[in-house]
Amino acid sequence: MSQTVITLENIHKSFADVKAVNGVSFSVPESICFGLLGPNGAGKTTLLKMLYGVCIPDPRPVGTISVFGFDPRKNDLAIKFISGVVPQEDNLDEELNVRQNLNVYARFYNIPRQQASRRINDLLNFMELSDKHTDNIRHLSGGMKRRLIIARALLNNPRLLILDEPTTGLDPQVRHLIWEKLRGLKREGMTIILTTHYMEEAFQICDRVLIMDKGKCVIEGNPQKLVADTIEPFVLEIYSKEAFSAVKSSLPSHCTTIDESAGRVRVYSCDEAGLKDITRMLKPGTYFIRQSNLEDLFLKTTGSMLNEQQ
Amino acid sequence: MNNSNVPSYPPFIVRVSGVWLRHFNVYSKSLFSNSLPPFLEPLIFLAGIGLGMAGYLPKMAGMPYLTFLATGLPLTAAMFVAASECSYGTFIRLEFDKVYDAMLAAPLSVYDVLIGEITWAATIGMFFSLVVVVVVACFGLVPMPASLLTIVPGFLTGMMFAVASLLVTSFVPNINQFNFYFTAFLSPMFFFCGVVFPIENLPHALRIAAEIFPLTHVVRLARCFDVLTLSPVVLWDLFYIIAFTIIIGWIAINRLRAKLIQ
Numbered sequence: 001m002s003q004t005v006i007t008l009e010n011i012h013k014s015f016a017d018v019k020a021v022n023g024v025s026f027s028v029p030e031s032i033c034f035g036l037l038g039p040n041g042a043g044k045t046t047l048l049k050m051l052y053g054v055c056i057p058d059p060r061p062v063g064t065i066s067v068f069g070f071d072p073r074k075n076d077l078a079i080k081f082i083s084g085v086v087p088q089e090d091n092l093d094e095e096l097n098v099r100q101n102l103n104v105y106a107r108f109y110n111i112p113r114q115q116a117s118r119r120i121n122d123l124l125n126f127m128e129l130s131d132k133h134t135d136n137i138r139h140l141s142g143g144m145k146r147r148l149i150i151a152r153a154l155l156n157n158p159r160l161l162i163l164d165e166p167t168t169g170l171d172p173q174v175r176h177l178i179w180e181k182l183r184g185l186k187r188e189g190m191t192i193i194l195t196t197h198y199m200e201e202a203f204q205i206c207d208r209v210l211i212m213d214k215g216k217c218v219i220e221g222n223p224q225k226l227v228a229d230t231i232e233p234f235v236l237e238i239y240s241k242e243a244f245s246a247v248k249s250s251l252p253s254h255c256t257t258i259d260e261s262a263g264r265v266r267v268y269s270c271d272e273a274g275l276k277d278i279t280r281m282l283k284p285g286t287y288f289i290r291q292s293n294l295e296d297l298f299l300k301t302t303g304s305m306l307n308e309q310q
Numbered sequence: 311m312n313n314s315n316v317p318s319y320p321p322f323i324v325r326v327s328g329v330w331l332r333h334f335n336v337y338s339k340s341l342f343s344n345s346l347p348p349f350l351e352p353l354i355f356l357a358g359i360g361l362g363m364a365g366y367l368p369k370m371a372g373m374p375y376l377t378f379l380a381t382g383l384p385l386t387a388a389m390f391v392a393a394s395e396c397s398y399g400t401f402i403r404l405e406f407d408k409v410y411d412a413m414l415a416a417p418l419s420v421y422d423v424l425i426g427e428i429t430w431a432a433t434i435g436m437f438f439s440l441v442v443v444v445v446v447a448c449f450g451l452v453p454m455p456a457s458l459l460t461i462v463p464g465f466l467t468g469m470m471f472a473v474a475s476l477l478v479t480s481f482v483p484n485i486n487q488f489n490f491y492f493t494a495f496l497s498p499m500f501f502f503c504g505v506v507f508p509i510e511n512l513p514h515a516l517r518i519a520a521e522i523f524p525l526t527h528v529v530r531l532a533r534c535f536d537v538l539t540l541s542p543v544v545l546w547d548l549f550y551i552i553a554f555t556i557i558i559g560w561i562a563i564n565r566l567r568a569k570l571i572q
Binding site for chain 1: 317318319320324325327328331332335336339340407408409411412413414415416417418419570571572
């Protein structure tokens, strides 16, 4: 049986008058990739920071938090020694070059000089940055900076990797490269916890996801299974509300959910043929039929979706 | 998972020296632009005031005026360099470059990071006091090799102004407000703490006030070293320096900790 790396129970956190985290509990077993999803301000980053002691949960109501059996409020250095952290913002030392940035951190972990040099070579190779090792940070693209920060987090061979929006703002090639690397690390036994806004990212690399909204857990589970269990498999997207009102009365009779948001109507149904029937009444180019995905689940669970049974 | 053994993360001294080395690496990247102002300013002052007016001035505190000035200026160099490192420098690392956030993701505590910061500021304070001593010694203005001992008060100056500046940094919401600190706090110290004229010449009330300011104590300490005489007042100076560093440092670190750990 696999062991549990992270356990949170009834964690609360308030900032001034904002309740950022409101009674969250979850646990992460060893060697999986766990994703925290949620809209901005859902409390994802706050939770990640709690894991390594940079954010302290409210003392009341009493909650427990444990990473590798350590309480981050007491043993933050022990946790940080065996974990790697990739923060949301790029925070490399701009004055130093690629290799020097890693060297500075190797000293924080007290890695002997020669060993650090070998480790840095391996990591630059792994992150495909070897030919950039003497480059100035200012000359790196956003994707290269991100990969370098991941390399920095891996310096001490961590058993847990904590990533806050690892691929936000990056182009598709770099995102796929980073996903591939993270999958590789997971295969080697590393436990990964990340936050993301990208449903595709969660689908691609997460074994489990937890969707949060307004500081609370909304739903948790395997992403593929959640979509299959929670939401109708097909979606008809109609691009204007006017077009929708024309077909509203002809919708399939059972198992249909409608979401109207941001000027667009999504009709969810188990009945693909029924949805296709409706499209005959719509002008070409005003609709699109697709399979439902994690994004739909996300919209549904975080409350932007109306739940009307017809 | 319950681990009975705590992973052996690096000891305190390794963590603080890691922070110190990070600052050393970054600072030395732009050594020229970093070091020219603190190096030139005291020399310009010495040339402007000292050469122009020294002939009109009597001996001060038993030494020629230029010597008097040249024994104090290494410490004002240390004061300004440490103050700007731990005000503008710290603010940029804290708010803009997020250097501390990055360091706190490594096995370092807020105390490691800030004590490393103070040690680094004290080091450059010591370094620039030495540079100024060496240059004024070349003109035969200060007794050698006794004046080389100025690096001790130079280090202490850096330390005191590091903690004072960290305390100011913990209050300012906007980087421009450091101007007030430099104009209202540091500039008066330059003139009223015994660098430009002896504090004994001040009116009685100000004479007492001068004892409150940190620069007074290191300047007096340095002059004692220069002439290799120890007077009992040095004990008061040392007590002040230690107490100031511990008390102000403790408050500053805890205030900044509240900013870094939410």
